[in-house]
Amino acid sequence: xxxxxxxxxxxxxxxxxxxxxxxxxxxxxxxxxxxxxxxxxxxxxxxxxxxxxxxxxxxxxxxxxxxxxxxxxxxxxxxxxxxxxxxxxxxxxxxxxxxxxxxxxxxxxxxxxxxxxxxxxxxxxxxxxxxxxxxxxxxxxxxxxxxxxxxxxxxxxxxxxxxxxxx
Numbered sequence: 001x002x003x004x005x006x007x008x009x010x011x012x013x014x015x016x017x018x019x020x021x022x023x024x025x026x027x028x029x030x031x032x033x034x035x036x037x038x039x040x041x042x043x044x045x046x047x048x049x050x051x052x053x054x055x056x057x058x059x060x061x062x063x064x065x066x067x068x069x070x071x072x073x074x075x076x077x078x079x080x081x082x083x084x085x086x087x088x089x090x091x092x093x094x095x096x097x098x099x100x101x102x103x104x105x106x107x108x109x110x111x112x113x114x115x116x117x118x119x120x121x122x123x124x125x126x127x128x129x130x131x132x133x134x135x136x137x138x139x140x141x142x143x144x145x146x147x148x149x150x151x152x153x154x155x156x157x158x159x160x161x162x163x164x165x166x167x
Contacts (some may be wrong), residue, residue, distance in 0.1 A: 010050065014043060015061050020129065021064055027124040028072045029115045038075070042067040065129070066139045069121055076117055104162075111161035115154055123158070124140035 019062050021042065025035035112120055118140075125136035126147070137147035 010047075010060075014046070014064070017061055017064055020061070021068055024065060024124060024129060025068050025072070026130060027070070027112065028117070028121060030109070038068060038071055041071050045071070055119070062135060065125070065131075066076055066141075069139060073117070073122075107162055111158050114161065115157055119150050119154035119157065122147055123154035126151050 018039070018084055021039045022035055025038040025042075029035045029038060042064060046064055047066075088092045112123075115123070120138060121140065125131045125139060126133060126148075129136075131139070133147045133151065134144050140147065142150075
């Protein structure tokens, strides 16, 4: 197989993954524009990484989801550092009171956004993306038990936030 055919196949495979990558990024970010930026950066890094490798990645989907996750966490850490710098420089203004939004989907979206990032990504990978606990654990680079615990805690927090009792 020629290099051009391999390149075309890779581009096709990445194009097929775009909707799933965008959905995952949107759940992580909570914002469509940030999610698009995240996916764009992930694709650029993926292409650079794959060009530099001798071997081909066996599971492109898992690879790309892991790249999106890693970039999200890099940006999250950078935002935290920037927040500390800004807080030290400018006094914090009080946040406006939260307003009730109609509809269960909006309530769920708000509850997801309030989850800690590690729990949010776990429940999205397993719940929304349909990955097994094992696949999600591999993407996040944690043991399967840790992934199961994160998913369980996320589900309990979501149930509490939505006013549902868990057994």
